[in-house]
Amino acid sequence: MSNQPQFPVYIPSKGRWDNCTTPDSLIKDNVPFHIVVEPQEAEQYAARFGYERLKILPFGNLGEGITPVRNWCWEDSIERGFKRHWQIDDNVSKFKRLHKGKRIGIHGGIALKVIEDFTERYTNIGMSGMNYGTFVGLAAGSGNLPPFYLNTHVYSCCLIDNKMPFRYRGKYNEDTDMNLQILMNDLCLVAFNAICQDKAGTMVMKGGNTQLLYQGDGRLEMARFLERAWPYVVSTGRRYNRPQHVVKNNWRQFDTQLIRRTDIDWEAITDNVYDIKLKQVKEIKSNVIKKILEEEADNG
DSSP, X not given: OOOSOSSOEEEEOSSOTXXXXXXXXXXXXXXXXXXXXXXXXXXXXXXXXXXXXXXXXXXXXXXXXXXXXXXXXXXXXXXXXXSEEEEEOTTEEEXXXXXXXXXXXXXXXXXXXXXXXXXXXXXXXXXXXXXXXXXXXXHHTTSOOOSEEESSOOOSEXXXXXXXXOOOOSSSOHHHHHXXXXXXXXXXXXXXXXXXXXXXXXXXXXXXXXXXXXXXXXXXXXXXHHHHHSTTTEEEEEETTEEEEEEGGGGXXXXXXXXXXXXXXXXXXXXXXXXXXXXXXXXXXXXXXXXXXXXXXXXX
């Protein structure tokens, strides 16, 4: 069985040719992808990653944030004949799996394929993806973290169903708006905890939309955009000492359940179909990780 994704991977990027971490992570694992760049920056990105890994947009500097780029990726994947596609932010540094309460690095291709295989088993998943490793780590200590959250936000590493009739909208918070479009149309979101991503925080890295959208009153405008679009679902509040949109009831009002495909032999599905083995790649300082590695070795 292949341990590579079956759907195309798009990495939209702007102004980060010298600090673009997601491609580095995927190159290390030989995972195919395309960085989606504006024409005026193609030469800089090609110097580092090669033209063969680029998809050059037919537009640049529109001043509309990432929304036109996301929709272009969507249409490109349809033209290439795919039923789904990945969009991954350019500042993801690692992919990890949750194993015995610890987040351990995992091959990027396997991480994406696990989510693809799960998603393909259901008929009503509009988008699936990975939770942030930081949040998974904080929650894992409770001992009852589920393998995924159903119908809560999916950001930054997203597997998108191409047949959905809607598209990304607006200059601000296009990802949350897309999540809400999906949920309000009785489709599901699946945010994996078992497979998670390590990603730089918003406004931490230069480039992207940091200067264009987030400075000044940008945060407040972003929150108010969502409140205007979804007045009965979203309000504007403050979190982390800054303006922030707040989805009412912390997303819990969305209760659409997953619908299984009926043409699958569900009894034949096992958890031992991926080539996932622990391998030490650097010095281990954590005694817990050392013990996990020893136990895995003893079990063959």
